[in-house]
Amino acid sequence: MPELPEVETIMNGLKPQIEQAVIQEVVVRQHQLRWPIPLTLNHDLSKKKVGFLSRRGKYLLIPVDTGTLIIHLGMSGSLRIVPDKTPFNRHDHVDIIFSNNTLLRYTDPRRFGAVLWTKDNAYQHQLLKSLGVEPLTHHFTADYLQKRAWGRRVAIKSFIMDSKIVVGIGNIYAAEALFMATIHPTTPAGLLTQTQYQKLVTAIKQVLTLAIQQGGTTIKDFVNSQGKPGYFAQQLLVYARAGLPCRQCQTTLLSFQLSLRNTVFCPKCQPVFNNSDSL
DNA sequence: CAGAATACCTGCGGGC
DNA sequence: TGCCCGCAGGTATTCT
Numbered sequence: 001m002p003e004l005p006e007v008e009t010i011m012n013g014l015k016p017q018i019e020q021a022v023i024q025e026v027v028v029r030q031h032q033l034r035w036p037i038p039l040t041l042n043h044d045l046s047k048k049k050v051g052f053l054s055r056r057g058k059y060l061l062i063p064v065d066t067g068t069l070i071i072h073l074g075m076s077g078s079l080r081i082v083p084d085k086t087p088f089n090r091h092d093h094v095d096i097i098f099s100n101n102t103l104l105r106y107t108d109p110r111r112f113g114a115v116l117w118t119k120d121n122a123y124q125h126q127l128l129k130s131l132g133v134e135p136l137t138h139h140f141t142a143d144y145l146q147k148r149a150w151g152r153r154v155a156i157k158s159f160i161m162d163s164k165i166v167v168g169i170g171n172i173y174a175a176e177a178l179f180m181a182t183i184h185p186t187t188p189a190g191l192l193t194q195t196q197y198q199k200l201v202t203a204i205k206q207v208l209t210l211a212i213q214q215g216g217t218t219i220k221d222f223v224n225s226q227g228k229p230g231y232f233a234q235q236l237l238v239y240a241r242a243g244l245p246c247r248q249c250q251t252t253l254l255s256f257q258l259s260l261r262n263t264v265f266c267p268k269c270q271p272v273f274n275n276s277d278s279l
Numbered sequence: 280c281a282g283a284a285t286a287c288c289t290g291c292g293g294g295c
Numbered sequence: 296t297g298c299c300c301g302c303a304g305g306t307a308t309t310c311t
Contacts, residue, residue: 294301
């Protein structure tokens with residue numbers, strides 16, 4: 001799915017289109033996503049003016065004065081502005097129609113995403129309240145990661161993909177950041193040195209920032225709010241490159257399953273960290 | 280408690 | 296050509 005840079009890209013594209021716009025009607029054709037879409041959505045949102053969009057992790061928040069629409073794109077979701085009265089296809093589950101004739105369409109073939117409504121502070125919502133720090137803020141530091149990792153044997157790749165620790169990092173950017181920081185993906189989180197955590201934090205901030213600048217990563221089907229792909233895929237160092245030469249040292253990149261996720265790394269640039277007696 | 284497995288759903292590519 | 300299998304960018308929940 002869209003990871004943090006992709007959600008950020010979509011949000012930035014939507015801002016000028018729907019902020020301050022008034023919702024006329026919400027049409028839901030398929031309620032069964034990861035959680036059911038509330039039946040009251042049209043009633044809750046009709047005639048309401050959209051405020052300032054924000055993002056928390058991979059959740060997009062669309063506020064109106066009586067509550068907030070919370071959208072997650074799962075693995076295959078997209079959110080696009082399409083011409084008014086565009087015919088809908090099989091996986092076009094939700095249309096939000098604005099009084100200025102803007103049509104915002106939510107599409108999600110795999111239906112792993114979510115469209116939820118809360119009248120309360122969205123940040124206190126069950127799905128958001130336990131989320132970890134935002135990686136692009138000053139709260140995300142080597143010191144923070146190292147403290148949270150103390151005594152833990154979980155693989156560092158799984159650790160940085162854990163949204164209770166830090167949000168927004170999925171399989172693509174986890175692999176990229178670990179390569180940039182020259183850290184082997186299975187290194188127990190509690191064993192990384194302060195220096196390694198410093199390199200990792202720097203790499204994560206760098207790769208996410210770069211990906212946002214490139215409009216996100218399109219491997220297969222990611223498109224922004226205007227239906228255009230992102231360009232970061234061209235700069236991927238390891239993700240989707242198993243069997244190809246490392247861009248740094250030409251060694252053949254390897255892949256293996258880690259917690260059921262495909263994991264690519266360079267065996268030379270990311271050597272196994274061998275100090276398992278310390279835990 | 281930590282860590283691993285499982286569940287949700289559809290589309291696609293590869294192998295036969 | 297068509298069928299079956301495995302895999303895909305996520306994450307809450309269930310299990311051991």
